[in-house]
Each structure stands twice: as C-alpha cells, then as structure tokens.
Amino acid sequence: MKPRIDFLTTTRQRDEVCCALLWLQKNARVSLPPYQACAVASTLGEDWEDLVAGELTHFCCGYHSYLITNEYGNIRxxxxxxxxxxALVIDTAVR
Structure with missing residues (x-):
C-alpha cells in the first residue's frame, strides 16, 4: 500500500497526524525526524491511543514487542x- 501524501488539508488533520507520530515514537521506538513533532502542544487522547495501538497490533512485525533493530543493531x-x-496509522487517522 502506497502512503498518501496529500492528506494534510487542515490544521486539525495535521495536528492529529503529529499526535499519532508522537505516540509511535514514544511507544514503538520508531525513529522520526524532530520536525515531525516540534509543533505539537497537546497530549494524546484515549481514542488516538486505541487507534494507533490497534494499527500496530495488526500490521507490525512480531518482533516489535521488545525492540526492533536494523541489521546494524541501531535502535533508532x-x-x-x-x-x-x-503509514497505515497516518492513512487511517485522516480518513
């Protein structure tokens, strides 16, 4: 599935996507550029936690539960x- 790139059409959508990315960075140890999160001032609500956790459960690899590293062993x-x-979280978040 190819991620969409034209979905950040409102401030609310942009903030929600940033929140989802922040949640992933904190809970899934995904390496994300700092600019993705620099403007977000709000915290995640329960709905977003459930959404992102559900997407990760269904689409992430089985090794994700403890820590995913690349072939060089870099945890970032x-x-x-x-x-x-x-990408699926972002796509779902803005539909």
Whole structure:
C-alpha cells in the first residue's frame, strides 16, 4: 500500500497526524525526524491511543514487542513493517 501524501488539508488533520507520530515514537521506538513533532502542544487522547495501538497490533512485525533493530543493531532505526504500520496509522487517522 502506497502512503498518501496529500492528506494534510487542515490544521486539525495535521495536528492529529503529529499526535499519532508522537505516540509511535514514544511507544514503538520508531525513529522520526524532530520536525515531525516540534509543533505539537497537546497530549494524546484515549481514542488516538486505541487507534494507533490497534494499527500496530495488526500490521507490525512480531518482533516489535521488545525492540526492533536494523541489521546494524541501531535502535533508532526500524524495520520495513514498522514503516508500513506507521503509514497505515497516518492513512487511517485522516480518513
């Protein structure tokens, strides 16, 4: 599934996507550029936690539960299935 790139059409959508990315960075140890999160001032609500957790459960690889590393053992990188899960979270979040 190819991620959409034209969905950040309102301030609310942009803030919600940033919140989802922040949640992923904190809970899934996904390496994200700092600019993705720099403007977010609000905290995640229960609805967003459930959404992101559900997407990760269904689409992320089985090794994600303890810590995903790339072939060099760098904990700040993530595997392809993690990237796919993140894209699905973003896609779901703005539908």
């Amino acid at each position: 990188h993530c595997c392809e299935s993690t990237v796919s899960a993140m």
